[in-house]
Each structure stands twice: as structure tokens, then as C-alpha cells.
Amino acid sequence: MLCALPFVAGLPRTGGAQNIVDFSQLRAGYAQRLKKILAAGELPFVDIESSCNSRKLDIDSVAKSMDRLNIGLMALSADIGKWQFGEGVRFDNLSERLLARYPDRFIPVGNGGQPPALTEAADEFLDAQEAAVRAKKIMLLGEFEFRHYPSPRQVKRNEMDRDVHLHLDGPIGHRVFSLSEKTGVPFQIHYEVEDELLAPSENMLVQYPKARVIWCHLAQIRYIERAPLYTPGYVEALLKRFPNLYFDTAFGDANSRIPPEWPAACAGLGRRWQSSS
Structure with missing residues (x-):
């Protein structure tokens, strides 16, 4: 039996998010679905790092x-x-639509922090995401792009606006880390692996020890010559120092290659990984 979605309606509208979600009932539905898959002899994946154009999404097909x-x-x-x-959208309420159809499958999540919202209207965008967090409408913030190189596909499409460099220890980073620390809501970062970017990330983790950070794309190194310090040993040391740091394992497409030393090393690094489809 699917978990019914309990909403409290009639609340003030905030950037398109208008309902409060009962997290406890959602979690009960999640547990039931995961146990059902396990009982069938399969290992269920939990994907926390997928995104889409909500206006082109076929929800039934995804389910x-x-x-x-x-x-x-x-x-x-x-x-x-x-x-x-x-059109002035600063919060897309896709999660509300997903939960209305399949409340046992989808985790309510905020929007991706990327251009143009995060680069051209950061305060408005963050205000809308924070309002959704504080109103208990989402369990997880989206993926914030602080350092992002265009992917090969984006380069082919000439989408060079995806070449993003926002300082992790700048005003936007401090606001996101602080929000997570105060509310306990996790957030994701896209932060390219380069040695010169490692110190700012460590400094932020030190300054906000209770912030729940998911660093996306484990071992996805665009320019290997720029990241000699980023090794399985370095990641292991980070996990030991920062108990609220997690890594997502989403990794490019079929043409992407993970460095050969990483798969075996990751097997011994514990369980603080988040999978992605």
C-alpha cells in the first residue's frame, strides 16, 4: 500500500511552493518500498543527484x-x-507534483543552484529555497554549482554559461552552509576537483561543522594535472575529519572513465556514499 501524501493547504505561496509535507509519513512509505525491493532479492538504489527540465518531464515514465x-x-x-x-520563477514546485503521484518513490528536493538563477539573482533564488526549507516543504536542497566546467555535451551545444566559478567561501557559500547548519537540511555541491580549490572547501567544513554537505561526483577529475593532491587517501582523511561530509557517486556518461585506483580504494572507505542513477 502506498503512503498517502498528507498536505496542509492554504498556506501563503512562496515562489511556487505552497504545501507542507508530512516527512514522517513519507519516510514510512519509503521504508515500505525499500523493504519490498529487498524482499524480492534486489538491492535498491537511492538516487539523490538527478535533475531535469520539469516542463518536459514524463513522471509516469520515470516511475x-x-x-x-x-x-x-x-x-x-x-x-x-x-x-x-x-518569467520570474525562483522556486519550481516539481517535488509537489511528484509526491502527488508517487509519494513512495520521490524525495522532496529544492532546485539546482546553477545559471542563471544562482549567478544572476542569487538572493532571490536563495530566499525561495530557504523559504521552502523553513516551511518543511523539502528534505534536501539541490545541487549548487560553485565550480563547474561545461561537460563535453554542453560544449557541443555551445552552452558555455555552464562554466561557473563562484567562491565556495564567498557570500553564497556562507549562506548555504549556514542554512544547512541551522536547519539540518543537507545540500549538494558541484565543485570541480583541483588542488587550489581544496583549501577553501576544508575551511568551510571547519567553520560549519554541523552543515550536512554532499560533494557530488566522486573522483570526477576534469584535468588530472590540476589535482595531484586529490587521492583516495585524501578523501579518506576528509571523511574522518568531517563526519557530516558525504560523497555522491554520479559520474558522467558511458564515455567517462573513473581513475583506475579509485574503485578498489572506495570499497574500504566506509558507507558515506550517495548513489545516482
Whole structure:
């Protein structure tokens, strides 16, 4: 039996998010679905790092694919694209639509922090995400792009606006880390692996020890010559120093290659990994 979605309606509208979610009932539904997959002899994945254009999403198709691939839960984040941004959207309520259809499958999550929302209207975007957190409408903040190189696919499409460099220890970073520390709500960062970027990340983790940080794309190193310090040993040391740091394992496409020393090393690094489909 699916978990019914309990909402409290009639609250003030904040950037498109208008309902409060009963997290305890959602968790009960999640547990039931995961146990069902386990009972069938399969290992369920929990995907916390997928995103989409909400206006082109076929929700039923995604739900069927989740069943076929044994994806137990998914935090499917809506990216606010140029058209929505131009219309004044600062919070896309995709999670509300997903929960209305499949409350046992989807984790309510905020929007992806990327251009143009995070680069051209950061305060408005963060205000809307924070309002959703404080109103208990989402369990997880989206992926914030602090240092992001365009992917090969984006380069082919000439999407060079995805070449993003926001200082992790700048005003936006401090606001996101502080929000997570005060509320306990996790957030994700896209932060390219380069030696010169490691010290700011460690400094922020020291300054906000209770912030729950998910560093996306473990071992996805765009320019290997820029990251000689980033090794399995370095990651292991980070995990030991910072108990609220986690890593996501989403990794490019079929043409991407993980460095050969990483798979075996990761097997011994504990369980603080978040999978992605």
C-alpha cells in the first residue's frame, strides 16, 4: 500500500511552493518500498543527484523506469532554465507534483543552484529555497554549482554559461552552509576537483561543522594535472575529519572513465556514499 501524501493547504505561496509535507509519513512509505525491493532479492538504489527540465518531464515514465532499474528512491530536482527564470520563477514546485503521484518513490528536493538563477539573482533564488526549507516543504536542497566546467555535451551545444566559478567561501557559500547548519537540511555541491580549490572547501567544513554537505561526483577529475593532491587517501582523511561530509557517486556518461585506483580504494572507505542513477 502506498503512503498517502498528507498536505496542509492554504498556506501563503512562496515562489511556487505552497504545501507542507508530512516527512514522517513519507519516510514510512519509503521504508515500505525499500523493504519490498529487498524482499524480492534486489538491492535498491537511492538516487539523490538527478535533475531535469520539469516542463518536459514524463513522471509516469520515470516511475516505471525506477521500478525496472530497482531505484528505490529518487530526489529529482528541477533546474530553473532560462525561460522560467525570465518569467520570474525562483522556486519550481516539481517535488509537489511528484509526491502527488508517487509519494513512495520521490524525495522532496529544492532546485539546482546553477545559471542563471544562482549567478544572476542569487538572493532571490536563495530566499525561495530557504523559504521552502523553513516551511518543511523539502528534505534536501539541490545541487549548487560553485565550480563547474561545461561537460563535453554542453560544449557541443555551445552552452558555455555552464562554466561557473563562484567562491565556495564567498557570500553564497556562507549562506548555504549556514542554512544547512541551522536547519539540518543537507545540500549538494558541484565543485570541480583541483588542488587550489581544496583549501577553501576544508575551511568551510571547519567553520560549519554541523552543515550536512554532499560533494557530488566522486573522483570526477576534469584535468588530472590540476589535482595531484586529490587521492583516495585524501578523501579518506576528509571523511574522518568531517563526519557530516558525504560523497555522491554520479559520474558522467558511458564515455567517462573513473581513475583506475579509485574503485578498489572506495570499497574500504566506509558507507558515506550517495548513489545516482
